[in-house]
Every structure is written in C-alpha cells, then in structure tokens.
Amino acid sequence: MDWCFMRIVIDAMGSDNHPEPDVVGAVEAAREFGDTLILTGDKNQINPILSQQDTTGLDIQVKHTFQAICMTDKPSEVIKSKPDSSVHVGLKLVKNGEADAFVSMGNTGAILGAAMLRAVGLGRIKGIKRPSIGVIFPIKSRPFLIDNGTNAECKPEYLLQFGIMGSLYVERMRGITNPRVGLISNGEEEGKGTELIREAGSLLAASGLNYVGNIEPKEFVFGSVDVAVCDGFTGNILMKTAEAIAKYMSEEIRTQIQAGPVTAVGGLLAKPAFAKVRKQLNPEEVGGAPLLGVDGVVIIGHGRSSAYAVKQAVRQARRMVENKVVEAIMTGLTK
Template sequence: MRIAIDAMGGDHAPDVVVAGALEAVREWKDTTVILIGDKARIEPLVRQAGDQPSNLEIVHASEVIEADDEPVKAVRRKKDASMVIAGRMVQERTADAMISAGNTGALMTTGLLIVGRIEGIDRPALTLTIPSMDGKGMVALDMGANMDASPEQLVQYAIMGSIYRKKVHGVVSPRVGLLNVGTEALKGNELTKAAYPLLKEAPIHFVGNVESRDLLSGPCDVLVCDGFAGNIMLKSLEGAAATIFTALRTEFTRNLLTKLAAAVLKPGLTKFRRQLDYTEYGAAPLLGINGMVLKSHGSSNATAIKNAIRQARISIQSDVLATIKSEINNGNK
C-alpha cells in the first residue's frame, strides 16, 4: 500500500513528519510512504537518520498551503502545493491514502474539489477518536468540517461512523449516540429533535441522546453531532485536559513533600495522561470523501504522525471506503 503525506503541513513540519514517516516505514515494510514537499528541506532530514529506506519516496512540491491561507483560493491557485499533490495522488489512485497536519479548511477543500465526494453523501465529516477512561475511545463526527447539518446528514454521519468503528476498531455492533442537552427523546434543538426518529430507523445500533458531561466515561462507541457543536465540544475537552495537567504539574512541584508525592503517583498519572492523549490515535479521517483522507493535529509530534500512518494502513486493509460506498448506495436504492 502507498500512503502520501503532506510533509510541509503542521506546526513542526517537516521535521516531525519525516521522523514519524521513518519510524513507520522501518516497522511496516509492506507500506510505502511518499513524503511530498520541499526536497531541499526533506532530504537532509532523511540523510541525518541514516540510509533512505527503499519504501520511502520523496516527491518535490514547490508550494505550501499556509495555516492562514484562505482554503478555496489556496487549493485552486497553489497547484504545486504539497497538500494538493497528495490529494491528486489519491484521486488518481497512485496513493491509497493521504495524511496532512496542515490547514484543516484547505484539506477539506482538497478532499471535495480534488478527490471528490462519495456518491450519496451530502457532506463529508471530520471524524475524531476521543479518548475515554475505559481506554476504548469514542468515534465522534462531525468535529468541524461543516458548521451546519441537516437531520439526514446526521444519519449519514452515523452510518459512516459505525462502519469506521467496526472496520478500524473491531467493534461488532457500535452503539451510536446523538450529542444533546439531555437524554430524553424530545430534548434539544430543531436539528436533534428531527434527527432522533431518523436515527432510530437507520441501520445502526442507536442508543439515544448523550450529554457532553458523560463523554469521557464512554457512553457510546460513535457520537453524532453537527460540526459547530462538535468543534466546541472538542476544544472544551482539549482545554480542560490541558488545564488539569498544568494545575497538577504546578501543585506537584510546589515543595519537597509534593515532589515526593508526585514520584509515588507518577505511574498512575502517566497512564491517565496516555488515556487522554490524542497522539495515541494519530489522525481524524474525512469520511464521505471518495478516498482515504486523514487530518493529523497541527501540533502533531513524530509519534502522532506514525500513528496516523498506522491508522491509514488499518483503514486501507479493512476496506473502509468500499464498505461505506456499498452501505450508502444500498440505502439509496
């Protein structure tokens, strides 16, 4: 299998992207990783790490889509940007998947304008695995690809999320929940009230409404919401986790006694932090695109890039794309 990576995307590119890619190709010999970006910057990083593995390729790109670029204009005008070239490789089937830690809006635009949508899907959804205390995580979509959604689009998200959860994570009958302000069926705004009966009739295991306060306890395997609510929820969780760990670090370094306590508690705290660490999951796929397109966190480190490649490999091996196409097309007949 061949996985294209936008080597210039992300806060720490290309250094961490190259490092993560090298770790991946050395572990998975059956996978070819294609680093796309400025050869003058990428090749020295590869040489510093030793000989270039035979399953690592470098494709030069003369342009970069920056974090502050306007997505549609950037994708249309920067034809030789690393992200655009990666998208074109997926569209032309010279790569089985692409990964980028760059501009999210531009990646969404690349998916729509270059790779294209799956027939029968109105809007793709950014799909993130949110850590949970049981260690299983929860697939949530949409996390910000679209600010608005219709009830029918939430059903499409639920079907795609269920397929992804089955194929990539091996959950036999994923429980699907609808993000809401209460668990009662009649709670919520016009969107959730209209979506609830449609989700009950959909070919999924729908378990009803889920409140955000319960998310980290793993109330469902797949969480469905519009991109506006999903992105607010995600940023709130990220902010809360960062604040908690900052406060703990401050308290445990306050004096000798607290430092001794920290030494005793360190194994448990390390495990807790790992449970809430996005780098363990690597990347968020854009489900609904007619190709495997995955978004890594902008601040990804080498571990996150390697895990993104692992996630792409599993998605390809599990034939997630073909299963979504089949399920959606059968539902539209």
C-alpha cells in the same frame, strides 16, 4: 489479516514546523511498517532533513512540488490557485491509484476542500452530502465523535449520514458489532435539543442503526455510546473544551504535588499511574482524524504534531486501508 505493504503519501509541508516532523515521522513509519512512504513538497527543504536520517533499507520517495498551502491560506482560494501544492499532488496520487492513503498535518479546510472536489482531489463517495472529520476521543472507552469541526451548519440528513459513517468506521476499525450511536444534546429526553437535534433524532431512530437516543456529554465520556453524532460547531467546542480541561487538570495536579514534601513523595509513588493516564489522554497516540465520505483514505493531524504523531497517523491510514473503511461506507449507503 495478513500484513501487507502499502504506499502512503505524507504531505511534507503540512505541520507548523514542516518539514522536519513530517519527514522524520515518515522515516519512523517506513522503518516500523515497511511501507513505501511518498513525501510531497519542496525537495530543497525535504532532502536536507531526509539526509540526516538513517534510511538504510527504507523505501522513501520524494515527489517535488512547486507550491505549498500555508495554515493562513484561505481554503476557497488555494484550492484553485495552488494546483501544484503538496496537498493537491498527494491527493492525486491516491486518486490515480499510485498510493493507498494520504496523510497531512496541514490546513484542514484546504485539505477538505481539495479532497471533496473530484476535479482536483478524490471527490465524494456517491450519495454523501457532506464529508465529515471524526475523531477517536483518547479516553478509556475510546468513543468516536463525528463531526469534529468540518460542518458548522448542518441539516438533519447530514447528521444521519454522520451516524452511518461513524458506525461503519467503528465497526471496521474497532471490531465492535452493531456499535451504539447517540446524538449529543442538552438532555437525554427525546424532546430535548434544537429543531435540528429533534429531526435528526427521528431519522437516526428509523435508520436501522443501533441508536440509543440523545446523550449528554457525561454519557459520551463515560462510555454509554461507541459513536457520538453532532454538528461540527458542537463537536469542535466539545473537543477543545476537553483538551483545555485535561491540560488544566494536569497543571493543577503538578502544582499541588510540588506544594510540599509529603505531596512530593506521594507524587513520586504515583508517577507510574500518572504516566499511564498521560499516555492514554495524549492525542498524539491517535495521530490524526479520518476524513470520512471522500473516495479515498485521508487522515488529517494537528499542525503542532510531532514526528511520533505523524507516524501514528500513518498507522491510522494503513489500518483504514486494511479494514476497507471507504468500501464499507460505499456499501453501507446503498442499504
């Protein structure tokens, strides 16, 4: 596909340490991709950071807003009480065709709520019952997990739509024809799992997707599927458990390497290998997670994101636009 320049909105008030990582990440993205980057937020906080960067030849715009959504804000309240927030304004730019995608490291619940409502954000794609956040697991097989925490309570038809959206996302973003879709359960056998799992399994089996059946977490990790479907409660616990185990293993290996001179020498020799694994497992390489099911491209990153993660989130957003993921979901639901 020919390279094309885009207009990407970044919520400059999103990250925990805003606006510095958000602004610096925007500058790095503009420099690498050549796109127009639009920063939404308080110009009095954004401009001093922006003035410290080398923006020569870069198209970076600031859209001033009088309000910002905090991580502690209740989504149900701020969706209506903060109509001039950096989130609302950014989403409206996409809705009105003034930007191609929206990226934020901010309050996930508020972004989801605002994006779902057509009156204040993008609205749902026609036919979508529940938009969902999916995430590419940063491991060798790079499976796509959906839902990653958006919908804690689900109905079987929600999981069916998660499978459809996840399959289309992987097909477009990873170039995998007819991706393998599995349903996370406590056993591979067809009758295993809760009533939700059993009913969703029946729907997925009759969906026309390349459904391989129930999978346990070990199959997910070792590459048995390209898309793993679950409710948001399960997905969020799975993701957080994986992050905690990875952190524990990293710290334990470091402790053992430093335990004596022999292991220290071995650790030095293995340092390049450890560096490769560390990069592969680093969630900042992915940058953010797509919100699928809304009528526009939205990427949501972690509040602790660095400038590098913000840049990588922009990479994800522009690839979703290039590969027409939203359009594919619209078409896929009508088949």
